[in-house]
Each structure stands twice: as C-alpha cells, then as structure tokens.
Amino acid sequence: MDLQFILDPYSCIMYITSYMLKSERAMSELLRKVAEESRGEDLKAKLTKVGSAFLNNRELSAQEAAWKQTSLPLHRASRARVFVNTAPKEKRVSMLKPQSVLQDMADEDDNIFCTSLTDRYESRPDILKDMSLIEFAATYKTGGQDVPDEVFDHIPDVRHSCDDQDATCSGETDEEDDKRYPPVITLLNDMGQMRKRKRHCIVRFHKEKTDGEERYRNLLMLYYPWRHEDVDLKAGFSLFKDHYDSVKDTVHVNEAKFSVHAEVIEEAYENLQRNGPPEDVWDSVAPNVEYQQAEQIAEGTTTQNDLPEENDRDNIDLAPHRNTNDQSELYRRFSTDLNTTSLTSSIYRSMMRSLNAAQMEVVRVHRKWCKDSIYALQHDQPVPQYTLFLSGPGGVGKSHVIKIIHHETIRLLQRLSGHYDPDELSVLITAFTGTAAFNINGMTLHSALGFGGGPKKSNEYKPVGSEKLHNLRLRLGKLKLLIIDECSMLGSDHLYHTHRRLEDICGTCDPDSRFGGVSILAVGDLFQLQPVGQRHVFDLPTDSYAKLHGSLWEENFTMMELTECVRQREDQDFAQLLLRMRTAECTEDDITVLKSRIISKTDPHYPSEVLHVFKTNREVDDHNKDHLQKLSTQHFHIQAIDTKKDIYTGLVDVGLYKTSNDRGLKETVSLAVGARVMVTVNIDVSDGLVNGALGKCRK
Incomplete structure (x- = not known):
C-alpha cells in the first residue's frame, strides 16, 4: 500500500x-465488436471504425446510467444557491401562477404572475430597510407554513442555543450572521412570510464586465438598499454612475461580504481555461509517483498510452468579443442572414x-438534391447528404454558382x-475570413458556429x-446545407471542429454520421497557400483520436471542377498565364512577361498610393511610417497603456509587452489627417467592417 x-x-x-472525471478507455468489448464487424476490410477502414467508436461512445456503469435516466441529482451541496436577476424589468422572465389559481381569479385581475425575489425584497419590513438585495437573497427564504404574527413577541433576537441540539451548534450557521x-419576517402588501436560513446561501448573478451604465445599475441594485426600483x-441623479x-x-462594504477576491478568482479561472492546470501541482500530491515516472522515462520503460498531441496555432481571424450580450449578438448575426435579400426573378x-456547361452541371446536382x-x-424520411468540393482557379465563377445555389435552396x-418557419435557416453561407464572407453576403465560420x-x-x-x-440549435437545428467559401484557408483541425460542432447542434448519435447529416459545399482552390498555423484541410487532424478516424476530407468529399475562365475571357493569353502560375508551370515567356511588370520605387510612374504587401511586420511599419511623414496634415500619436495583474500578489504591473502577446496591438499608433x-x-x-477593409482618416 502506497x-x-x-x-x-x-x-x-x-x-x-x-x-473521478478521467476518460473511460476500458472499451475492449466495444472495440472487439467493431473488429468483428470490420473483418475482411482493409486496414484503413478498420481504423476509421475504431476512431468512430472512440469518438462517439463512452463506458458507463449500470448504476450511473440508471441514475441519469431517472434524473437524480449527481451531486449535493452543503449550501443552497439562488439566482438574482438584475436585468431591467422589461428583460426579466416572469412565471405564471398555477392554472388552478388563475381559474379562480377575476377576469379583470392582471396579477397573474408569481412574486419574484425582487418583489419580495421591495415588500420587506421596515426592520430590514438597510439590507441590500444580495444580503436579503442570501439570508431569507420562502417555504413552510405561515407563522402567526404574535410569535414575533416571543422569539428572542438571538441565535439558537446549543441546548437545541440544532445544526447551528455544529458549525452550520454563519458566524457572520447579523x-x-x-x-x-412578514412581508408588506400581503406577500406572506419568509424565514431566515440557517446558513447563508450562495448568490448567483450576472456580472457586467464593462464600465457602462448597466454595470453601475447592477451594482446599485445588488449592494445598495432600495425600496422602489424605478425611483431609488x-x-x-441623471445617471446611475453619479448615484x-x-x-x-x-x-464596496456590502460587495466585500459576497465577492471575496472575485477578480483574482476570475483571472485564475481564465488562466486555467487558457493554459490548463499547472503541471507542478502533481509533485506536491504524489511526489513518489512523480519520481518513479521520471525514473521510467529516464530508463526508457514508460508505456505511451496516448498518441502525442501537436500544438499548432489556430488560424483565428476574429475580433475580440464585443461588449454585447452573447445571445443577443448570436440572434443578430443569424437575423442578418435571414434578412439577406434573395435574387429577383429577372436577376436569377x-x-x-x-x-457555362460545368457551372450548370454543379447547379443540376444541387437541384436534384433539393428535390430529393x-x-x-x-x-418523414432521412434527408440525403452530399459533401462536395467545388474547385477551380480564380475567375471561373465560383461565387456566381454559390449565389445561385443559395437562392435555389431557399426557393425550393x-x-x-413545408418544414421551415420564417426564422429557421435551411442554408448558411460562410467563409473563413471576414472579407470573403462580406463578398458573398455571408458570415464567418467562427461566428456562424460559435467558435471562440x-x-x-x-x-x-x-x-x-x-x-x-x-x-x-434554435437557429441551426434544421440546417441542411452549409456553404464554406475559400476552404483552402480552412485547416484540417478546423474542419474536424466543424464536424463536431454540427454533430452537437443536430444532436446526432450515429457513429457513422458526418457533420450532423448537414450537406457541405466547400468552395475554393487548394493550389493556394497552406492555412496559417494549421495543416492542409486534406491532412489528418492533430487530435489524437481523430487521427484514427482518418481524414474527413479524403473520406467524404467528392470534387467538381470549374476550368473555364470567365473574369479574363477577353484576354485569354493573360488567363492562361495565370493558370500556369497557379500550378507552378510557368514558361520562360511567362517569366519574361512577369518581370517586365516590375517597377522600381525611383520610377516617376511608381504607384505609391496603392496597397503594398510585405512579408514582415517590420517592413509594413517602415512603409507606413514613411508615408505618414510625407503628409503635411496634423499628426496624432496614441500611446498604449498596457497593464498586467499578478494573480498571486494582486499587484498591477504597468509596462509594454510583446505585440504577439497583445493580439497584435501596437505600443504606439500614429495617425494623420488624410492617412489611409x-x-x-x-x-x-x-x-x-472586416479584416482588410480600407478607409481614410478625416477630421
């Protein structure tokens, strides 16, 4: 025994x-069954089925299954919890009174809602007039039989004595209780009675992180005594901030009672979510085990149970979270897509x-899918699914086909x-970057599927x-077609995450399902550069178990290609040159033509005002600085204030950190009137307003 x-x-x-929460990996029976079912198939097919078994199943004891099926609580707490809704009145949800009560009420009676915690707080007796809402919620509760008013005359204003053999003597009553x-207590306005809890409960509430009026209203509502919400x-004062x-x-005094080290805990939690638990914590728990593992590693006798994970960087092209409610922002995004005007009959x-013939063939394939x-x-049959890769170089009309397919999906x-309500989506157009999404009147894939x-x-x-x-699920639960433009910028990990997210949204449990049964139309050109920080979309993902599953791209997607250039149809020589550049098959004549277009900065016809592209940030900064200095208008220099709070000491360190650690934000931003x-x-x-949009500074 250790x-x-x-x-x-x-x-x-x-x-x-x-x-307790470790992954269940003792799935030998399931894997044996998978092996028997895949007998006679090739090794690749076997690995795919094994990967599906790992991804879509987990081992569960009979007791745990019965416990979950009967909705029994999986945990118990020593303290009760209560949620205080600090939203404005017009945004709160009220619960109707029971039907039996409503039937006995007069028709003209409009008091049809149950009393809420804030209603009872407004009706608290005068003895509690200096009690804040959060302390009221933590101290008093409803329930039990009413107590006659004369009882108050005989109840001393002290705690229970230890002679009562009550839970209060075992340390279960808060020593800080007033x-x-x-x-x-008997509430005013005939709202009944409430009893004091033996232990303060845990109060949950929504915390506004922004320094706006809503934040100050929440603080006043929670921590400052009031009687009438609309007035007090x-x-x-004209503003909540002034009050x-x-x-x-x-x-601050009332907040300190209930928000102990709140900012430190929140920062520590965010650090845990971002970086995971500290590895050195295990040394203080089981140092002998850690020492034995270190010896095994040194001797080369360690058994490797997991495939190594690769730590590639995500190719993220999103703005930081704006100061809006996540759910209302999600609603607004999909509402914008719902309100996207469809093509008129004449334009269609x-x-x-x-x-052309190739484009028409793609439209025919999709139209047949719509009819099926x-x-x-x-x-009431399963909807057929297709996963199609529409390939082709720039200028062959891929965006043209996307618009027609989107229109026909809605029209047909x-x-x-007869399956869709007006606020439900059957088709969604997305792209990996904001610029590409704007060009096709779509959304970014991150916004559409809720990727952070x-x-x-x-x-x-x-x-x-x-x-x-x-x-x-409310918005995308009936989604049948997801269009992903510029799929060459999509990495294999992001394709796998898209598959998993659609599985979650559609609630799919079938291990053989892909993308939740949603059809995927991926549009792009894989001759373009590799996604930043990720593998090609056709490579294996970096997830250990997803690798066993195989490549989602190679296993599921079929390709249709557009080859006829439409954009440069009037200049076939230039169009053919671009095609050869795409496949790195340039001739000597092509190279000569391209070199003839090189222009020096000293050339009097040099287009200095056009957009320049550089391979390093240093070159970008030098170019921008040079052009700003040439402007004779008023200049502005905005210095960043960069702070970092130590989670252990609470001290704030003011200094400038690496740009790469600050989401690309510069130490100093220099602007001038008229600057691009x-x-x-x-x-x-x-x-x-997307990444890459251009503008000009005006005063």
Whole structure:
C-alpha cells in the first residue's frame, strides 16, 4: 500500500477530481465488436471504425446510467444557491401562477404572475430597510407554513442555543450572521412570510464586465438598499454612475461580504481555461509517483498510452468579443442572414442563362438534391447528404454558382417542403475570413458556429456551453446545407471542429454520421497557400483520436471542377498565364512577361498610393511610417497603456509587452489627417467592417 502525506488540500481535491472525471478507455468489448464487424476490410477502414467508436461512445456503469435516466441529482451541496436577476424589468422572465389559481381569479385581475425575489425584497419590513438585495437573497427564504404574527413577541433576537441540539451548534450557521435580523419576517402588501436560513446561501448573478451604465445599475441594485426600483436606483441623479459615485463606500462594504477576491478568482479561472492546470501541482500530491515516472522515462520503460498531441496555432481571424450580450449578438448575426435579400426573378434568370456547361452541371446536382430532400421531408424520411468540393482557379465563377445555389435552396427546399418557419435557416453561407464572407453576403465560420477567437493552447475541440448550444440549435437545428467559401484557408483541425460542432447542434448519435447529416459545399482552390498555423484541410487532424478516424476530407468529399475562365475571357493569353502560375508551370515567356511588370520605387510612374504587401511586420511599419511623414496634415500619436495583474500578489504591473502577446496591438499608433487605414479585425461582417477593409482618416 502506497501511503503519502498530503500537504496541500487543494492539490488533493484536484487529484481526486481528475481521477473521478478521467476518460473511460476500458472499451475492449466495444472495440472487439467493431473488429468483428470490420473483418475482411482493409486496414484503413478498420481504423476509421475504431476512431468512430472512440469518438462517439463512452463506458458507463449500470448504476450511473440508471441514475441519469431517472434524473437524480449527481451531486449535493452543503449550501443552497439562488439566482438574482438584475436585468431591467422589461428583460426579466416572469412565471405564471398555477392554472388552478388563475381559474379562480377575476377576469379583470392582471396579477397573474408569481412574486419574484425582487418583489419580495421591495415588500420587506421596515426592520430590514438597510439590507441590500444580495444580503436579503442570501439570508431569507420562502417555504413552510405561515407563522402567526404574535410569535414575533416571543422569539428572542438571538441565535439558537446549543441546548437545541440544532445544526447551528455544529458549525452550520454563519458566524457572520447579523443578530439584528429576526428569524421570521412578514412581508408588506400581503406577500406572506419568509424565514431566515440557517446558513447563508450562495448568490448567483450576472456580472457586467464593462464600465457602462448597466454595470453601475447592477451594482446599485445588488449592494445598495432600495425600496422602489424605478425611483431609488437613480435617486434623483441623471445617471446611475453619479448615484454610484455618491454611495460607493457603502456599495464596496456590502460587495466585500459576497465577492471575496472575485477578480483574482476570475483571472485564475481564465488562466486555467487558457493554459490548463499547472503541471507542478502533481509533485506536491504524489511526489513518489512523480519520481518513479521520471525514473521510467529516464530508463526508457514508460508505456505511451496516448498518441502525442501537436500544438499548432489556430488560424483565428476574429475580433475580440464585443461588449454585447452573447445571445443577443448570436440572434443578430443569424437575423442578418435571414434578412439577406434573395435574387429577383429577372436577376436569377439572367444568372442562369450566363452559366457555362460545368457551372450548370454543379447547379443540376444541387437541384436534384433539393428535390430529393423535399420528398424526404414531406414523407418523414432521412434527408440525403452530399459533401462536395467545388474547385477551380480564380475567375471561373465560383461565387456566381454559390449565389445561385443559395437562392435555389431557399426557393425550393425552404419554401416548398413545408418544414421551415420564417426564422429557421435551411442554408448558411460562410467563409473563413471576414472579407470573403462580406463578398458573398455571408458570415464567418467562427461566428456562424460559435467558435471562440484568440490564441489557444492546443487544437483540441472545445464544446460550447449549454445555453449557447441551445441558441445555436434554435437557429441551426434544421440546417441542411452549409456553404464554406475559400476552404483552402480552412485547416484540417478546423474542419474536424466543424464536424463536431454540427454533430452537437443536430444532436446526432450515429457513429457513422458526418457533420450532423448537414450537406457541405466547400468552395475554393487548394493550389493556394497552406492555412496559417494549421495543416492542409486534406491532412489528418492533430487530435489524437481523430487521427484514427482518418481524414474527413479524403473520406467524404467528392470534387467538381470549374476550368473555364470567365473574369479574363477577353484576354485569354493573360488567363492562361495565370493558370500556369497557379500550378507552378510557368514558361520562360511567362517569366519574361512577369518581370517586365516590375517597377522600381525611383520610377516617376511608381504607384505609391496603392496597397503594398510585405512579408514582415517590420517592413509594413517602415512603409507606413514613411508615408505618414510625407503628409503635411496634423499628426496624432496614441500611446498604449498596457497593464498586467499578478494573480498571486494582486499587484498591477504597468509596462509594454510583446505585440504577439497583445493580439497584435501596437505600443504606439500614429495617425494623420488624410492617412489611409486598414481594419485588422472583424467588427461587423454584415456592414463590411472586416479584416482588410480600407478607409481614410478625416477630421
């Protein structure tokens, strides 16, 4: 028996929790069954089925399965929890009274909603007039039989004595509990009675992170006593901030009771989500085990249970989260796509007449799928799925085909199947970058499927939270076609994440399913450069188990290619030169023609005002600085204030850090009236404020 001293209780909790929640890998019976079913198939097919078994199944004990099926609680807590809704009145959800109560009410009676926590707080007795909302929620609860008013005359204003053999003597009552508050209170306005909890409960509430009026309203509502919400929260001031500034000392005192080290904990949690648990914590829990493992590694006797994970960097092209509600922002994004105007009949007919043979064949394939899908939906059958890669160089009309396919999907599938409500999507156009999404009136893939932006420690798939998943299902639950433009910028990891996210949204449990049964039309040119920080879309993903599954691209996608150049149809020589450049098959004549277009900066006809592309940031900065200095207009220099808070000491370190660690933000931004500027993050794709959008500074 290996017995060791525990020196750090929190490390012990982490060790036990990690052991309880470890991945179940004892799936020998399932894998044996998979091996028997795939007998006679080639090795690649066997690995694909084994990968599907790992990705779509988990081992579960009979007791745990029964516990979950009967919805029994999986954990118990020593303290109750209550949520305080601090949203404005018009945004709160109210619960109707029971049907039996409503039937006994008069028809003209409009008091049809149950009383909420804020209603009871407004009706608290005068003895609690100085109690804040958060303390009221933590101290008092409803429930139990009513107590007559005369009981108050006989209840002393002290805690229970230990002679009662109550839980209060075992340390289950908060020692900080205020003795001034009675154990039973009668609410005003005939709202009944409430009892004091033996232990303060944990209060949950939404925290506004932005320094706006909403944040100050929340702070006043939670931590400053008030009686009438519509009047007292502003208390005669024009702004919530002005009222907050006048009473902030009281607010801070009340906040300190319930938000102990809140900022430090939040920062530590974000650091855990970003970087994972610290590896050295295991040394303090089981040092002997760590020492034995180190010896095994040195001797080369360690058994490698997992395939190594590669730590490639995500190719993220998103703006930081804006200061808006995540769910309302998600609703706005899809509402924009729903309101995208479809083609008029005349434009649609004109576009159809302009199709060449290859383009028409793609449209025919999609139109047949639409008709088959309509039949399947009308007869409650599974909708057929296709995964098509539409390839071709620039200028062959890929975007032209996308617009027609999008229009026909709405015109045929969504309107004729009788399966869709007006606010439901059957087809969604996406692209990897904001510029590409704006050009086709679509969304970025990150926004559409709820992928988070910013740097990540690994390319591991991160499931979305339950609330956000619910909203995605409301919008995309009936999605049948996902169009991904510029798919050459999509890496193999991101394709795998797209597959997993669509599986989550569609609630698919079939191990043989791909992309949740949603058809995928990937459009692009794989002769373009490799995605930044990722493997090619046709390579294996870096996820250890997904590698066993095989390449989603090679196993599922078929290709149709457009070859006829439409954009340069009037200049076939130039069009053919571009095609040879695409495949790196330039002739000597091609190289001579290209070199003849080289122009020196000293040339009087040098186009200095056009957009320049450089391979390093240093060259970009030098070029921009040179052009700014040539402007005789008023100049502005904006210095960044970069701060970093130590999570252990709480000290704030003010200094300038590497640009790569600050999401590309510069130490100093220099501008001048008349200078050309470029947006480097996606702000609003539907409005064209995307990475790469150009503008000019005006005063």
